[in-house]
Amino acid sequence: MRRRPGPFDWQQLSRRDALRISVAGGLSFLLPPLGVRAREERGTGRAKSLILLWMNGGQSQLESWDPHPGGPAGISTSLGTISTSIPGVEIAESYPQMAEQLHRVSVIRSLVSQETSHERGRHAVRTGHRQLRHVVHPTLGAILAHQLPTVEVALPPYLSLLGPPRSYEGGHLGHQYDAFKVHQPGGALKNVDAGVSSERLARRRKNLAVLTNSFRRGREAAAEVKTYERAVDRAQQLMDSRQLDVFRIDTESQATRAAYGSHEFGRGCLVARRLVERGVRVVEVSLNGWDSHVDNLTKQRGRAKVLDPAMSALIDDLAARDLLQSTVVLCVGEFGRTPTINKNEGRDHWPHAFSCLVGGGGIAGGRRIGATDPTGQSRAPSDPVSIPDLHATILATLGVEYGKRLQTPTGRRLAICTGSPVAQLLAE
Amino acid sequence: MKQWGFLAVVIMATGAVVWGSRSAASITSRPLDAGDAHLEQLDAACVEIWLRGGVEPVGEADELTVLRRLTLGLHGVIPSLAQIREFEADRRPDRLRHWAHALLEDRKFADYFAERFARALVDTLGAETDLYDRSRLVTYLADRFDANAPFDETARQLISASGSPAVRPEVNFVTAAISEDQLNVEMITRRMGRAFLGQRLDCARCHDDPYSSWRQDGFEGLAGYFAQASLEGIVVRDDATRKYTPTPDARPEGETASACLPFEPQWGADSNSDDDASADREQLARWITHGENRRFPRAIVNRLWAIVYGRPLSSPVDNLPDPDVPLVLSPLLDVLEQAFVASGYDVKYVLQVMVASRPFRLASRYDLRDEGEIDKLLRHFAAFPISRLLPCEAFASLRQTASVNTLVGQVDPVGRFLEEAAAREYGREYGDFGCDELEPAPVTTEQALLQMNGQAIRDSLDADTVGLANQLAYLSSSDERCLEACYLVCLARRPDRTEQKHFLPQLQQADSATRVEVIADTLWSLVNSPEFVHNR
Numbered sequence: 016m017r018r019r020p021g022p023f024d025w026q027q028l029s030r031r032d033a034l035r036i037s038v039a040g041g042l043s044f045l046l047p048p049l050g051v052r053a054r055e056e057r058g059t060g061r062a063k064s065l066i067l068l069w070m071n072g073g074q075s076q077l078e079s080w081d082p083h084p085g086g087p088a089g090i091s092t093s094l095g096t097i098s099t100s101i102p103g104v105e106i107a108e109s110y111p112q113m114a115e116q117l118h119r120v121s122v123i124r125s126l127v128s129q130e131t132s133h134e135r136g137r138h139a140v141r142t143g144h145r146q147l148r149h150v151v152h153p154t155l156g157a158i159l160a161h162q163l164p165t166v167e168v169a170l171p172p173y174l175s176l177l178g179p180p181r182s183y184e185g186g187h188l189g190h191q192y193d194a195f196k197v198h199q200p201g202g203a204l205k206n207v208d209a210g211v212s213s214e215r216l217a218r219r220r221k222n223l224a225v226l227t228n229s230f231r232r233g234r235e236a237a238a239e240v241k242t243y244e245r246a247v248d249r250a251q252q253l254m255d256s257r258q259l260d261v262f263r264i265d266t267e268s269q270a271t272r273a274a275y276g277s278h279e280f281g282r283g284c285l286v287a288r289r290l291v292e293r294g295v296r297v298v299e300v301s302l303n304g305w306d307s308h309v310d311n312l313t314k315q316r317g318r319a320k321v322l323d324p325a326m327s328a329l330i331d332d333l334a335a336r337d338l339l340q341s342t343v344v345l346c347v348g349e350f351g352r353t354p355t356i357n358k359n360e361g362r363d364h365w366p367h368a369f370s371c372l373v374g375g376g377g378i379a380g381g382r383r384i385g386a387t388d389p390t391g392q393s394r395a396p397s398d399p400v401s402i403p404d405l406h407a408t409i410l411a412t413l414g415v416e417y418g419k420r421l422q423t424p425t426g427r428r429l430a431i432c433t434g435s436p437v438a439q440l441l442a443e
Numbered sequence: 444m445k446q447w448g449f450l451a452v453v454i455m456a457t458g459a460v461v462w463g464s465r466s467a468a469s470i471t472s473r474p475l476d477a478g479d480a481h482l483e484q485l486d487a488a489c490v491e492i493w494l495r496g497g498v499e500p501v502g503e504a505d506e507l508t509v510l511r512r513l514t515l516g517l518h519g520v521i522p523s524l525a526q527i528r529e530f531e532a533d534r535r536p537d538r539l540r541h542w543a544h545a546l547l548e549d550r551k552f553a554d555y556f557a558e559r560f561a562r563a564l565v566d567t568l569g570a571e572t573d574l575y576d577r578s579r580l581v582t583y584l585a586d587r588f589d590a591n592a593p594f595d596e597t598a599r600q601l602i603s604a605s606g607s608p609a610v611r612p613e614v615n616f617v618t619a620a621i622s623e624d625q626l627n628v629e630m631i632t633r634r635m636g637r638a639f640l641g642q643r644l645d646c647a648r649c650h651d652d653p654y655s656s657w658r659q660d661g662f663e664g665l666a667g668y669f670a671q672a673s674l675e676g677i678v679v680r681d682d683a684t685r686k687y688t689p690t691p692d693a694r695p696e697g698e699t700a701s702a703c704l705p706f707e708p709q710w711g712a713d714s715n716s717d718d719d720a721s722a723d724r725e726q727l728a729r730w731i732t733h734g735e736n737r738r739f740p741r742a743i744v745n746r747l748w749a750i751v752y753g754r755p756l757s758s759p760v761d762n763l764p765d766p767d768v769p770l771v772l773s774p775l776l777d778v779l780e781q782a783f784v785a786s787g788y789d790v791k792y793v794l795q796v797m798v799a800s801r802p803f804r805l806a807s808r809y810d811l812r813d814e815g816e817i818d819k820l821l822r823h824f825a826a827f828p829i830s831r832l833l834p835c836e837a838f839a840s841l842r843q844t845a846s847v848n849t850l851v852g853q854v855d856p857v858g859r860f861l862e863e864a865a866a867r868e869y870g871r872e873y874g875d876f877g878c879d880e881l882e883p884a885p886v887t888t889e890q891a892l893l894q895m896n897g898q899a900i901r902d903s904l905d906a907d908t909v910g911l912a913n914q915l916a917y918l919s920s921s922d923e924r925c926l927e928a929c930y931l932v933c934l935a936r937r938p939d940r941t942e943q944k945h946f947l948p949q950l951q952q953a954d955s956a957t958r959v960e961v962i963a964d965t966l967w968s969l970v971n972s973p974e975f976v977h978n979r
Contacts, residue, residue, distance in 0.1 A: 131690070171888065183884070190884070190885045190887070193887060195887075195888055195889065196874075196887075196889055198871075198872070205872070205892070205893075205897075206872075206889075206892040206893050206895070206896040206897050207892060207896065208896060209895070209896055210896065210901065211960075211964075215960060215964055218949070218961075218964050219964050219967050219968050219971075221945075222945070222946070222964065222965060222967075222968030223968045223971055223972060225941070225942060225945045225946075225968075226942070226968055226969065226972035226973075226974065227972060227973055228941075229939065229941065229942060229972075229974070230972060230973045230974040230977075230979075231973075232808065233806075233808025233809060233810070234807065234808055234809075234829065235812065236811070236812055236813075236814050236817050237817070237829060238885075239829050239830070239831060239885065239973075239977060240829075240973055242885035242886060243831075243885070243886045243891075243973045243976065243977075244973065246885070246886040246887055246888050246890065246891040247886075247891045247895075247971070249888040249891070250888050250891035250892045250895060253888065253892065254892070254895075254896075308623055309623060359623075
């Protein structure tokens with residue numbers, strides 16, 4: 016069961032509470048420094064961002080946000096459940112810290128997709144569209160990078176931390192909207208240090224300009240040349256950026272780093288917070304290892320040990336810094352897992368009714384949407400939320416005209432999103 | 444399955460000895476005749492499609508540019524300074540034709556093509572079982588390419604492979620599709636379709652493909668052959684009674700499908716037996732490689748062309764239209780298909796025809812500005828298409844720039860291990876697209892950063908080490924010769940006047956303390972130029 020805070024429990028004191036107390040007591044200098052942009056614009060006045068926590072492989076809804084305690088054997092989780100800060104909502108006991116933070120987000124227990132394979136499932140949930148043969152849809156992150164006004168930061172607008180190397184997030188919008196990939200978050204960004212003096216670097220760049228001009232002659236219109244030049248320009252801008260310290264978490268206090276967890280996903284979540292603080296629009300942080308066809312319970316419980324501290328620390332930290340009002344946080348994977356346990360004590364792919372957490376940025380918190388059949392007999396959940404509806408909710412919250420049509424390179428005009436916002440999530 | 448792991452490792456370790464005693468049929472490889480009939484037909488077909496398409500081919504590229512294409516296309520690496528000097532000293536008429544043959548006879552060709560084909564067959568992803576060893580499959584393929592074994596025979600061995608993957612390395616094609624201790628029948632069927640039929644059968648898994656003639660029952664029939672295979676301990680064995688069970692999304696639960704050839708079943712007949720052939724994977728292998736099954740040779744020549752030209756004749760490389768569907772480039776595919784079949788599926792011969800043909804010798808520059816016109820020019824191969832180097836090519840080329848001599852690879856096991864680890868790390872950072880490597884993908888910011896500041900370029904060009912910059916600083920007889928050597932090492936060409944005007948003063952003004960740095964910076968700029976990272 017969830018531990019209830021006592022009348023004055025320092026351990027249960029949120030960062031936001033600490034902020035209030037310290038400001039009131041003239042102790043604000045003790046708090047971690049806020050980024051320039053966060054200092055300038057706080058709360059709802061800030062440009063909005065999205066942090067997507069991607070549960071790669073398919074998180075089990077039964078061992079996380081939709082546990083069905085006391086259900087039939089072979090369906091219900093053998094994990095215990097705990098109550099949460101949303102009255103009447105219980106989650107798996109593997110998430111004690113998220114139980115404390117749940118009121119800041121909403122739980123959707125009726126997410127519906129049509130795709131049972133990883134590849135198609137990822138495409139559906141990340142883009143909001145089913146995979147087609149002749150069109151590659153952009154991901155939600157790429158759409159936001161494309162549609163939202165650029166915030167003046169010398170950082171890529173869309174980053175993927177710990178994500179798959181083979182991914183083309185930009186889809187038909189073009190590769191300039193692909194996510195910038197960071198494989199080892201938390202340390203200095205790799206390969207941005209030229210390792211030579213500024214004079215030598217300047218000489219190299221002049222040389223490179225001469226060689227680029229040589230190669231361009233007779234190939235001015237070649238797409239390959241243009242994209243290469245663009246990539247080199249962006250790389251040089253990043254090398255010159257004064258904001259590269261955003262990737263290093265060693266300036267964060269030991270307590271903050273410990274709160275996120277001493278694993279790469281936790282470090283990724285902390286970097287994600289630092290990035291949105293600087294004005295980056297979209298950050299994805301991936302957590303692998305959810306595909307539990309065999310020994311589901313052990314795998315799901317193991318992943319929860321990583322997700323629970325990292326996500327709860329992220330939400331708490333965003334709230335303490337008044338960034339949660341401007342940052343949508345979405346935690347979802349490509350599908351859920353079957354209500355029934357298979358012969359290998361595993362759960363297989365289940366897109367018919369699974370769960371996600373979403374909140375922040377103006378999305379209502381503390382709501383529970385939909386319900387699944389505790390017996391596992393019925394596939395269809397109550398109050399189903401389609402993937403396009405989830406996308407429409409987030410896009411509308413972030414100020415994107417989600418029904419707008421964009422022209423693909425082949426001349427087709429495709430709607431950004433075919434869903435409708437979930438009213439319960441928009442209403443405050 | 445864990446108990447089989449140790450046994451598998453032991454057998455893997457001893458299997459090489461057994462395999463080493465196997466012999467492979469081979470086709471004697473000879474330099475292409477100047478008047479080769481298929482080469483003439485291919486060139487004539489090019490002229491025909493250019494005329495019909497109303498495009499004027501661009502002029503010819505210089506020979507050093509073509510040499511660079513040859514080493515990149517056949518060995519996956521830029522030419523060394525030593526090779527360039529040797530080539531320029533070669534006075535034989537049509538020396539490029541002789542060089543193409545020599546490159547094909549070098550083991551580097553076999554190793555490079557084995558890796559490229561392995562990507563199509565099993566991708567680059569890691570194993571889910573101790574019974575899969577990708578490197579053994581790559582070595583098997585390299586041995587086959589090295590011996591110039593008929594490719595139809597190689598395909599048959601792969602499709603029908605059974606037994607222990609340690610003793611018969613081709614079985615690793617099957618064990619690569621093991622997932623959660625079971626053979627993923629759909630995965631191996633899809634891979635077989637893409638690699639050997641040039642068809643993406645993905646759609647037909649669940650429904651008739653609206654874009655091709657493949658029907659759902661066609662996929663299920665093919666999958667039925669692989670469904671007979673399963674792991675028994677550490678060996679792959681077939682049982683004719685086993686059937687394919689489609690996923691519940693594709694068919695009502697409980698339905699199964701037997702092995703069945705989708706069309707022209709007579710192609711699967713066993714010519715060595717009067718009895719009706721049993722529906723096993725050997726029958727499937729005969730059917731796929733039957734002389735009248737045009738999909739097989741077309742799939743292979745389309746891939747070979749894509750490897751040496753950087754783009755296929757029909758894109759995507761693994762999804763050709765039905766053979767009778769006319770394409771702009773059908774005449775080229777037709778000639779190459781005939782050449783491949785008529786030569787007994789001789790890979791080295793067909794590659795020689797490809798690289799001796801006119802499109803391979805054309806320049807990659809043009810005077811056009813209109814994107815539509817340029818697209819048309821390139822679609823007709825009326826100019827050589829520039830293409831980005833793959834990570835393995837970019838890494839090998841970076842390594843080559845560290846030396847004026849031709850790198851032959853590490854001989855000692857420790858050195859080889861470290862070099863392979865460095866290549867893997869480079870590929871991981873660069874983003875290795877595995878079986879999708881031939882899909883168009885532009886250079887990303889991360890890749891540009893890796894190329895500019897990554898460990899590989901530091902290893903190759905660091906001015907503080909006894910590297911190429913140091914060698915050139917002290918061994919070049921003049922600044923002009925030094926600059927020329929930099930250009931030849933990195934770009935396989937000499938600097939033009941504009942470039943000389945820019946670079947020479949830097950060398951001339953450098954003192955003894957800064958000369959190595961200036962050369963290192965010149966080399967850095969050259970390997971970061973768009974010209975270095977593209978095949979052009």
